[in-house]
Structures are given as C-alpha cells and as structure tokens.
Amino acid sequence: MSWTRRTSAVLAVCLLVPTAVAGCDDGAAREPGGGQSSPAGRLLDDTDEAGRPYREVRDEEAPEVGIEVQPDTSGAGWDVRLTLRGFRFSPAGTAPEASPGRGVARLFLDGRPVAQLRGPEHRLAAGLVPRGTHQVTARLYADDGSVWAVDGEPVESTADLTASGSEPAPR
Template sequence: MNRARAARRTAALAAVLLLAAGCGGRPTTHHKPGTSHEEATAGAGRLLTEKDAAGHRHRELPPGQEPSVRLTARPDSEDGWNLHLTLGRFRLTPDSTGSGAVPGRGHARLLVDGKETARLYGTWHHLPATALPGPGPHRLTVRLHADDHTVWVRDGRPVQSSHTLGEETGGKSGEKSGPPARTVELTVADGRVTPPVGRTEVKKGDRVTLKVRSDRDDTLHVHGYDEAKKLTAGETATLTFTADRTGLFEVETHGTHLVLTQLLVR
C-alpha cells in the first residue's frame, strides 16, 4: 500500500514539473499539439493577418506598450560598417528565441535593400562591405521581432528603423561609385553620446552630413572648419559641409563640451 501511494505521488510530481517546464524547457505559453506559438501567444498583443516578405505574421501591442528602435551606422576603420541599435522598451533575448511572444522581448533582423541579411541578438553588428550588393546607395533596415518570430507592429506598421548608406561600391569602404557622401547620426542624452565616441574617416573632398539629436539646447561645432549648428532639445539638427582640409578634427557641443566624434580627413 505504501509503495502504491509513493508511486502515485512520484507520478503527480513528475506531471507538475513537466507542465512547469513548458515547451522545450523555455519560458512560453503552453499550447495544444498542432497549435503554433503564434496562435498560443495571441494574448501578447493582437495577431494580425498581414505578413512580412518572409511570411512572419504581424503582432500589434496596445498603445504605450510598443517597443522602439533606432539604427545608426558608422564606417569601420578596416572594412564595412559598424551598426548600432538604440532600443526602447525592448530587450534582446537570444536564449528564448523560438518560444512564445512576450511584450518587450525578442530579436532584430537586418535587411539590406529589403532583403533579410542577418538576425541581431546584440546592439552592435559589423556589416562587411562584401554584404552590400554592388554600387549604392543602400538602404539598411532593422526590424523588431518577437521570440515566436512574429513582427512587432505599431499602428499597423512594423517597428523598425532605416539608414541609407552613401554611394558605396560593395568593395572597400573607401571606394566610391558616385559623389562621395558620408552621414553620421549621433544622439546626446544625459551627458552621454550614442554611438560611443569614435573616429569618422573620410577622404578630402567628401561631403559630410552630421545629424545630431540632443536632450538639451546647445551648439554643434566642428573644430578646424568653423562649422556650427544650433541644437534644440528634442530635435535633430543637420549640418552638412565639405571636408576640404586634411587632419584630425573634433566634433563637439559648445555648452557641455562633449566630444561627439573625431573627424579624420585623409
């Protein structure tokens, strides 16, 4: 009799542990056989009928819960580009990819000229020049996905950010097929610069465009060129000039004396 009771208790405990483990041992919404994660996690936002080019369905969250992403790109000193993601209300969760959708979690996908190129599980990604399909310009897009691979959308549109590279050839990052151009996007918030301060390398004669968004009023200044632009809190200021002098020049804010980037003109 005691052995029978012990066996029943062991079986009950095993059943509880199995339910707690969920599907595949990862945090997810338990679903019946034959039911996809997309259908099982429909409570995590509203699952729409629309799909992206790869067949992933859209998932919309209520206002105030949707995530955000901002993509910036800067040329690498050796090859290609270094991409950086600034995320809002969103956490990259590679360990739970393939499980149920949870608001504020998932991964990102990189598209080059509309074609998916890579999944991103971190905020930094190196894009080699060979990944660019021939002469530019090229449109880079980063799109946020849930763990179940559905696309997070806001007002019916995918949560994504795009950045257009200059006239690149797809070879070395210094080679050009058209009028040389370089765009650098920077954000200043709470005394910090995003992406972190580094060097922006261009050739003499290149057109350089600085796009800076600050959380306070200030003045953008390019030393050595006497180029300046007023910064208004919460707005993006754009400063374009021709790099017609060689050397190393600091780009900074006058009021807070923050170095935003170093412009290396060869």
C-alpha cells in the same frame, strides 16, 4: 467560504492570469486575427515579406528601435548600432513564445535579410554592400517569429548607407 467568495476568487484569477488557468482561456489570443489581446499583443492577418504575422501592440506598450550605420575604422565594412527602448534581446535557445518587449532584430539591406541580431551591434562586411546608396533596416521580432507592429506597421527603423568604393571587377 461562501459560493459568492469562491466565484469572486475564480474571476480574479481569470482576470489576472487569463491564459494560465484552465477554463479561463477561450483561445482567441493565440489565433491570427483573434479579437482578444494578451500582454504580448494580438496577431494580425497581415504578414511581412517572409510570411511572418504582425503582432499588434498599443503604441504606449510598443518597443522602439533606432539605427545608425557608419564606416568601420578599418574601412573594410560598416558598423551598425541599434538604440532600443522597451525592448530586450533574447538569448539563443529562448523558447519560441512571444513575451512583451522581447525578441530579436533582423537586419535588411535594400529589403533583403542579411542578419539576425541578438545584440545592439553588428558589422556589415564591405562585400555585402555594392557601390551606391542603400537602405539598411532593423526590424523587431518576437521570439515566436512574429513582427512587432503598431497600427498595422512593423516596428522598424531605416538608415541610408552610401558606399563609394570601386565597383567589383566583372567575372
């Protein structure tokens, strides 16, 4: 094999597997705000309210989430259903590494975290939702805890929920 062929082979490996081969990775893809992208996006300096960094992906590669909230059949809570495109839930115990289109969803009620989901359905207990109109948001996270984002905005969906039951008695 000539020197030219060996160089071409090494360059091809570095292009196909940029972070798996020693000497090919310059570390920029793992640093917040780094200029290099990986298949799992690029970490931004922006963070969510809990300090988790946004992981920017191109619009055409981004996962999508939709949310629907309905009273459950017993009237004792709310059924939350997510519809997903380009996203798969990771099972418990998954390594804390970002993989394209994988992770968990976090559910927020009026901006407060209420659940981490590893599947598309969840039941909100009626006791969590006081009388009035509220916003329920589902936001997608990678397995490393970063927030999937497009154009600097988190990949999320919000639905309104109106609870009309009686107000809890004061204590």
